[in-house]
Amino acid sequence: MNCTICGDPIEDGEPLKRHARRDRNGGALPPGFTHKRCRKRPSTVPFITSWSSELTGDPAVLLRPLGGIGYAGEVASDQDERGVLWQRRPDSPGVSRPMYGKVHTGRQRRAMTELLCQVCGGPAAEDHRGVLWLIEDNREDYEGWPEDLLTTHPPICLPCVGRARAECPHLEVFLAPTAAWSC
Numbered sequence: 740m741n742c743t744i745c746g747d748p749i750e751d752g753e754p755l756k757r758h759a760r761r762d763r764n765g766g767a768l769p770p771g772f773t774h775k776r777c778r779k780r781p782s783t784v785p786f787i788t789s790w791s792s793e794l795t796g797d798p799a800v801l802l803r804p805l806g807g808i809g810y811a812g813e814v815a816s817d818q819d820e821r822g823v824l825w826q827r828r829p830d831s832p833g834v835s836r837p838m839y840g841k842v843h844t845g846r847q848r849r850a851m852t853e854l855l856c857q858v859c860g861g862p863a864a865e866d867h868r869g870v871l872w873l874i875e876d877n878r879e880d881y882e883g884w885p886e887d888l889l890t891t892h893p894p895i896c897l898p899c900v901g902r903a904r905a906e907c908p909h910l911e912v913f914l915a916p917t918a919a920w921s922c
Contacts (some may be wrong), residue, residue, distance in 0.1 A: 743771035781839065784832075786860035787850055787893060789841040792834040798827060819848070839922040850893035858903050863894035870894045873903060 740749050749772055781882055798810045808824055816826055826844040849855065854863045854870055864871035873895045878884040895903060 740772050742774045742777055747774070749774060777861065783837075783858060783899075783902055783906060784837040785858045785903075785907075786832075787842050787847045787857045788832075789828070789838045789843040790832055790834055791836045791838055793829050793843060794829045794838065794841070795829060800824070816845075827904075847891070847893060851891075854894055856896040856899050857893035858895060858899035861896055864897045871897065871900075873900060 741747060742749055753774065785881070789797070798812075800808050801811055801853065803809050807822065810827065816825075817827060825848060828843055828845050830843075830845055832843075832846070847857075850857050850860070854865070855861065856863050870892055872892065873883070874885060874888065874890055874892065877888070881888060
């Protein structure tokens with residue numbers, strides 16, 4: 740077997756890490772393996788990453804008498820302008836340890852609505868082509884890609900593109916992540 744980071748063979752008895760991989764459609768691929776020496780601790784904690792201090796039990800979701808769902812003791816920030824109920828999460832970035840695989844729903848929501856970079860939280864790159872998004876290359880699966888693409892991943896700024904591609908395990912498991920500009 741070969742390392743999915745460097746491509747070199749992994750020798751018998753050499754420390755390795757097994758990780759799940761997905762194809763463009765979300766289907767399972769055979770597991771990938773990496774050398775211990777190839778994995779580096781990320782130098783950046785993305786803006787949208789949850790911290791262990793922010794993980795709490797979710798409040799009970801209730802059916803409303805007039806339809807829809809909500810929380811008991813609901814506050815205005817629990818729903819967006821379309822009435823979509825969002826997870827409640829405390830906001831304490833930088834406190835305790837980062838939970839790289841868990842997105843903080845409040846910061847993700849803010850990054851999407853204000854077009855903030857998912858990595859640094861600053862303004863996303865924008866020019867005459869539109870806003871910059873780092874997405875999986877699914878052009879063969881969707882007609883009109885990327886213009887008609889919907890994504891839960893916030894946009895990104897130019898200085899963070901290289902860092903994200905080098906450090907983000909999510910991008911490692913997808914085939915050919917690419918940058919796309921859209922309005």
